Amino acid sequence: MTQFSANLGFLWTNLSLPDAIRAAHEAGFRAVECHWPYDTPTDDILEALTETGLSMLGLNTRRGDVEAGDNGLSALPDRVEEARVAIDEAIAYAAAINCGAVHVMAGFASGPEAEATFVENLTYACAQAAPHGITILIEPLNHYDAPGYLLQTTAQAKDIIGKVGAENIKLMFDCYHVQLMEGDLSHRLKDLLPLVGHIQFAGVPARGRPDVGEVNFMHIFDRVDSLGWTQPLGAEYKPGGPTENTLGWMRYALADA
DSSP, rough: OEEEEETTTTTTTTTTHHHHHHHHHHHSSSEEESHHHHHHHHHHHHHHHHHHOOOOOOEOEEEEEEGTTOSSSSTTTHHHHHHHHHHHHHHHHHHHHTTOOEEEEEEEEEEEHHHHHHHHHHHHHHHHGGGOEEEEEOOOTTTTSTBBSSSOOOHHHHHHHHHHHHHTEEEEEHHHHHHHHHHHHHHHEEEEEEEGOOOOOEEEEOOOOOOSSSSHHHHHHHHHHHTTSSEEEEEEOOOOOOOGGTTTHHHHHHHHO
């Protein structure tokens, strides 16, 4: 049966992160995930997770200097030390709240040296995460929203995962990004599922709620279920208003399951 995780980087952003966790539980989500929770004390997150019985599936490494245009650090050859500080911070935070995965953000870079740097930093991240049972995720981002981002396709991600060669590195398969760059979601999900650590979705092309746009997500949810995927799917969309007013898609999906 399909289950859903609320990505609190986009949903209930008007609330504090602990209160957003509570709101997600009240709305019927079975898990939560976030982007950059570091301004919130881990004890506050743990309290909300314990109270609701939800698990935190994932969080991101810091992007760096956002005002200067950073969108991740781990593929930047001249910022390895800073990247590893961000990796250590993310793993420590994840471990403190029993979060299962850390998405290591590559950043804006290109070329063999940048890719080699990314592989080296991911190898480091996997080694640091393994004792905590944490999975390292990498996510291709589309070139419309993130032009110049190192990792743009699932083929690139598959190659990098192979080069790292660790058991605890997986692909973040975001249907929104993959549809914009590659399409053919049903076949790509089937072919890549052994490498996938988490699945996310949003309406295409506007990144709004999933029942608006060019992708029939009710079909995708059924497809994922038929493939034997049992983990919650991450709702990472921009609600464009009160989150509660955009959840008709979930009620429909759960009623149809």
